[in-house]
Amino acid sequence: MITLKDIKENNRFSALIDRANKCMEAIGYTEHGIRHCSYVSAISREILVQLEYPERIQELAAIAGYIHDIGNSVNRKNHGPNGACLAFPVLMEIGMDMDEISMITSAIGNHEEETGSVVNEVAAALIIADKSDAHRTRVRRGKYNPEDIHDRVNYAIRKSKVVVDTDNKVIQFSIEMDSTSSIMEFMQIYMSRMIMCEKAARYLECEFQLVANGQPINNQPVIDGSKLDEESA
Numbered sequence: 001m002i003t004l005k006d007i008k009e010n011n012r013f014s015a016l017i018d019r020a021n022k023c024m025e026a027i028g029y030t031e032h033g034i035r036h037c038s039y040v041s042a043i044s045r046e047i048l049v050q051l052e053y054p055e056r057i058q059e060l061a062a063i064a065g066y067i068h069d070i071g072n073s074v075n076r077k078n079h080g081p082n083g084a085c086l087a088f089p090v091l092m093e094i095g096m097d098m099d100e101i102s103m104i105t106s107a108i109g110n111h112e113e114e115t116g117s118v119v120n121e122v123a124a125a126l127i128i129a130d131k132s133d134a135h136r137t138r139v140r141r142g143k144y145n146p147e148d149i150h151d152r153v154n155y156a157i158r159k160s161k162v163v164v165d166t167d168n169k170v171i172q173f174s175i176e177m178d179s180t181s182s183i184m185e186f187m188q189i190y191m192s193r194m195i196m197c198e199k200a201a202r203y204l205e206c207e208f209q210l211v212a213n214g215q216p217i218n219n220q221p222v223i224d225g226s227k228l229d230e231e232s233a
Ligand SMILES: [Fe+2]
Pocket: 068, 069, 079, 111, 112, 130
């Protein structure tokens, strides 16, 4: 069976990741190379490990995470669906099972907030992993532009972490920001991504919690009314 190791050793995927990262650099975007792909791969897997999904599903999430942004080598716009179409023939060529390929391509094709939806557990894990990669290391060396809100926000984030609390069914994303930017600016560019993470967590039967500088930022709506019953009792 195809594993993440096979994907990492595949020259075609390496070339696509490299091209995608170069294209993002050319249009002034933050780092989208091996570091980002490896982070998203590891966190996608870890979320499903913690939630005890089958091992093979964990592996598919790690693979999807590693190649999720190759569509940026075509165009930033629609890079999810484009990436899925690029991945398809390469995964076919290396002999992956069609059901597994379609699981991966559906996750890649749905990871962006403009056109994506939480279509399965691999997509859900990938969305949370991708949107949580906010950190100062994503600002390209020597390219920090204080006029750019994405650079300011990423540069301000000194620490970021995703923790799965399996007992309470909570996926917590916490960030620590310095005064280079502000939580207000973070929300300005991350609002739709955080809402997508809420949907993804709900698909995994968890609550998504965003914590910035120790402060809870979002509050999930009461879905079944049981919390209200507890409070009024
Ligand atoms: Fe992306």
